[in-house]
Structures are given as structure tokens and as C-alpha cells.
Amino acid sequence: MWRPFGLRALRAVRVAALLDTDGGPRLPPQLPEPWRAGPRGKMVDYSVWDHIEVSDDEDETHPNIDTASLFRWRHQARVERMEQFQKEKEELDRGCRECKRKVAECQRKLKELEVAEGEGGKAELERLQAEAQQLRKEERSWEQKLEEMRKKEKSMPWNVDTLSKDGFSKSMVNTKPEQAEEESEEVREQKHKTFVEKYEKQIKHFGMLRRWDDSQKYLSDNVHLVCEETANYLVIWCIDLEVEEKCALMEQVAHQTIVMQFILELAKSLKVDPRACFRQFFTKIKTADRQYMEGFNDELEAFKDRVRGRAKLRIEKAMKEYEEEERKKRLGPGGLDPVEVYESLPEELQKCFDAKDVQMLQDAISKMDPTDAKYHMQRCIDSGLWVPNSKSSEAKDGEEAGTGDPLLEATSKSGDEKDVSV
Structure with a gap:
């Protein structure tokens, strides 16, 4: 505990204030010790310093x-006395509450x-009155002990534990505000799109x-x-450049990408x-040691x-998307791919x-099982390899052609399609 003066020095000041230069008293006769007038005429009682039980750095101890250790023992003894006093006070308080x-x-x-007013309760009433009188005496005794x-x-003298009390105990620490909730995917996409539209030229310049x-x-x-957004x-x-097979340029932009990611x-x-x-x-990368540069290159x-x-x-x-698109273009009226049908x-x-x-074709179909022939010819029609009821066959014979009709016309397909025509 900080003190402006030691207790022994303060006592010396008090004594010097009471003595004149020749050793005689200086205080007026109407002011009894240890009082003297303060700067504003008020009385200051310095004797309160005599009732502070603290260790004085100026106290002399045996060599x-x-x-x-002496101060520690004194503090331990003082704490034990305070605990004992607190225990006795709690017991008195508990006894007083019980008596009340x-x-x-x-x-x-x-x-x-008194409300009942029965004859048989008279003795009980007298007993309770005597008991109440005795309890009131005990209550006064308990209150006197508490006082x-x-x-x-x-x-009791003050000490380092009772000299002062906390007026309030509160710590204020400036902390970084909590980060806002993560943005949704749509918000991030819109933010990225806006940023790129505004700074695309500058980003590409940095990438080079x-x-x-x-x-x-x-x-x-x-x-x-x-x-x-830049990263x-x-x-x-980088991915676009690799798809375009611009490998050297991709490696250049990749270097700047890792630079930005390291900064982030x-x-x-x-x-x-x-x-x-x-x-x-x-500053760190330009003065980095070999291990740090190896880490950067490995990440690159x-x-x-x-x-x-x-x-x-x-x-x-x-x-795959291109092949699927081409396959859909080749599909016949029945939804079959002519290439797949031909291969089957x-x-x-x-x-x-x-x-x-x-x-x-007529000879081959006539030699096949009718069921198989019908199945294959129907698949040829669904895929567009065969176009039945063609105008040329109608002009020649004037009659419809079925799946087994030899007058079926096979139209020619572009690309990979295989067909015949009458």
C-alpha cells in the first residue's frame, strides 16, 4: 500500500508541530492535545494514524x-483474528434471529x-406469557451483545484488508466487433460481378x-x-488460360494469384x-529465408x-455437352440415335x-426371323434410317409400304448417319 509518509515520520511531524524552537509548547492553551487548527480553522485529529495496523517500512526489527517473514506472520495472525471475529458475529446474528x-x-x-378464551387454557396462557417475557429478555440480551x-x-484498527473497499469493480477492454454474418451466395456473386466490371483492366495488369x-x-x-475478389x-x-492452352501465360498469372492469396x-x-x-x-518475402521461399514455390x-x-x-x-447436343440433333422421329441403331x-x-x-436388304430380311426383322426395321424407322411412305414409292406403285415392304425408301443422313434410298 502506498503511503505519503511512514508512520514513524508522521509521528515525528506531530511532535515537531507541538514544540517550539526552544522545546516549549506551541499550541494555544485553549486547544488540548492532540488537536491543532488546520489551514481553514478546522480541527484535525492525527491520532487516527495510531489505529492503522499496517507494516511500516521504517519499523525496526531484530537483525x-x-x-x-515477520510481516507475513503478522498478516496471517491478523487474518485469523478477523475470521474468528466474523465467526462470532455470525453466531450472534444467528442467535438473535432465532430468538426473534x-x-x-x-x-x-x-x-x-386469547381468542379461544377457554377455562382449560388459562394455565397454558400463563405459561406462554411467562415464556414470552423470558424470550423478550433473551432478545434484549442478544441485541446488547450485537451492539x-x-x-x-x-x-478495531484498520489494516490493509479493511482500510479501503471497492467502490466498483469493472474492467473495460476494447475488443474487435464481431464480424457480420456470412453473405449469401447470391450477394457474393453480385459483389464479385460488380467489382470485376469496374476493375477488370487493373486486375489483369496486376496479373501480368x-x-x-x-x-x-x-x-x-x-x-x-x-x-x-481480385484473388x-x-x-x-488461370483456368481459362489453361483451357485455351496458353500455359506460359497461365503460370505467370498463377504466380500473382498466390501472391494475393498469401496476403489474404x-x-x-x-x-x-x-x-x-x-x-x-x-517486406517479408523479399528478405525471406530459403525455407519460406520453398513454401511459397511449393504452394505455387x-x-x-x-x-x-x-x-x-x-x-x-x-x-460431353457437345456430344450430347450432336446426338440430340441426330435423333430420328422415334427418338433413337441412328448411329446407335446402325451399330446394333x-x-x-x-x-x-x-x-x-x-x-x-429384301433378301436379308426374308431370310431373318419375322419377329427380329420387324424389330430391327421398326428401330430403323424410329431412328430415321428408313422413311416409309416416301413420294417416290407412291409414284411408282401407288400403295403404302409397311415395315416389311420392299419399297421403303432410305434417306441419306449427313455426318455419321448410315441410310439407303429407293
Whole structure:
């Protein structure tokens, strides 16, 4: 505890104030010790300092006694006395409350007997009255003991534990506000689209840089580019370049992509805005040791591999979509693919379609089982390999042709389609 003066020094000041230069008293005769007038005429009682039980740095102790240990023993003894005093005070308070409860209970019973006014209850009434009188005496005794305990507590000297009390206990710590809830996918897409439309040219310029100093200077002049939208655009650009087989340019942009991602990771670890720490990244990367540079290069190579994998998947997906679109274009009136139908035909029927010979087809069908022949010819019609009821057959014979009719006309299909015509 801080004190402006030691107790011994304060007592010396008091004594000096009471003595004149020749050792005689200085106080006026009408002011008894230890009072003297203050600067405004008020009385100041310095004797309160005599009732403070604290360790004084100026107290003299025996050379063989450790001062710190002595203070610790005194404090322990003082704490034990305070605990014992508190225990006695709680017991007195508990006894007083119990006595008051008994008095209230006795008075309640007395009122009940007075209301009853029975002859047999007279003796009980007298007993309760005597008991109530005795309880009131005990109550006064308990209250007297409590009052003495309060006076004793008030006269006890102050110590480091009772000298002051907390007026309030509250700590105020400035903390970073909680981050807002994550944005929805639609909001992020719209934000990315707006950012790219506004700064696409600047992002591409940054992606074409290579030297550390050039990148740092460009970001210093365009701080708004230090954000996640820039990194996302560079990633997509890398995949597009790989799909277009511009591998060298992809590797260049990939380098700048990893630069931006490292800046974002550094900002996340430091819990600061990326625009406030990108210079720190360039300072670190330019003076980095071999291990740090190897980590950067390893991440760069891993990113290139991921870009190549994504580009390959995109190409495969595009090829599948193209093939599916072409297949839908080839579908016949029955919804079958003529290429698939042709490949499922027996070999003798395939030869007929290859030769575009109707007579050969008639002979092949006549030799087949009628059920199989009908099945294959119906699939040829559904896929568009055969077009029944053609105008040429109508003009020649003037009658309809069925699935087994030798006058069926096979129209020629473009591309991979195989057909015959009459």
C-alpha cells in the first residue's frame, strides 16, 4: 500500500508541530492535545494514524528476524483474528434471529389462546406469557451483545484488508466487433460481378507483373485491389488460360494469384484488413529465408496442378455437352440415335445399308426371323434410317409400304448417319 509518509515520520511531524524552537509548547492553551487548527480553522485529529495496523517500512526489527517473514506472520495472525471475529458475529446474528422467531411464535400462540378464551387454557396462557417475557429478555440480551460486537468492530484498527473497499469493480477492454454474418451466395456473386466490371483492366495488369517491387508499387497505387475478389478473378483467369492452352501465360498469372492469396492469409492470421498488411508481406518475402521461399514455390506448383486438373474437367464436360447436343440433333422421329441403331443391327443388315442396295436388304430380311426383322426395321424407322411412305414409292406403285415392304425408301443422313434410298 502506498503511503505519503511512514508512520514513524508522521509521528515525528506531530511532535515537531507541538514544540517550539526552544522545546516549549506551541499550541494555544485553549486547544488540548492532540488537536491543532488546520489551514481553514478546522480541527484535525492525527491520532487516527495510531489505529492503522499496517507494516511500516521504517519499523525496526531484530537483525536475526527476516522482515518479510515477520510481516507475513503478522498478516496471517491478523487474518485469523478477523475470521474468528466474523465467526462470532455470525453466531450472534444467528442467535438473535432465532430468538426473534421464537418471540413471534409465542406471541402468535398467545393471540390464539386469547381468542379461544377457554377455562382449560388459562394455565397454558400463563405459561406462554411467562415464556414470552423470558424470550423478550433473551432478545434484549442478544441485541446488547450485537451492539457491543458492532462497537468492538468499529474500534478495531484498520489494516490493509479493511482500510479501503471497492467502490466498483469493472474492467473495460476494447475488443474487435464481431464480424457480420456470412453473405449469401447470391450477394457474393453480385459483389464479385460488380467489382470485376469496374476493375477488370487493373486486375489483369496486376496479373501480368512479376517483380516484387513492381507488384508492391502497383498495389500501393491501387489499394482497392487487395481483396478476395481480385484473388477469385485471377483463379478463374488461370483456368481459362489453361483451357485455351496458353500455359506460359497461365503460370505467370498463377504466380500473382498466390501472391494475393498469401496476403489474404497473412491478414487473416493477424486479424487485420488486407490493405493494412500487404507491405508487410512484400517486406517479408523479399528478405525471406530459403525455407519460406520453398513454401511459397511449393504452394505455387500445387496451385498450377489444381488449375490443370480443373481445366481438364472443364474440357471433358464441354466435350460431353457437345456430344450430347450432336446426338440430340441426330435423333430420328422415334427418338433413337441412328448411329446407335446402325451399330446394333446384324452384320448382314449393316452390309445392306453400306451398299445402299434395296434388293439385298429384301433378301436379308426374308431370310431373318419375322419377329427380329420387324424389330430391327421398326428401330430403323424410329431412328430415321428408313422413311416409309416416301413420294417416290407412291409414284411408282401407288400403295403404302409397311415395315416389311420392299419399297421403303432410305434417306441419306449427313455426318455419321448410315441410310439407303429407293
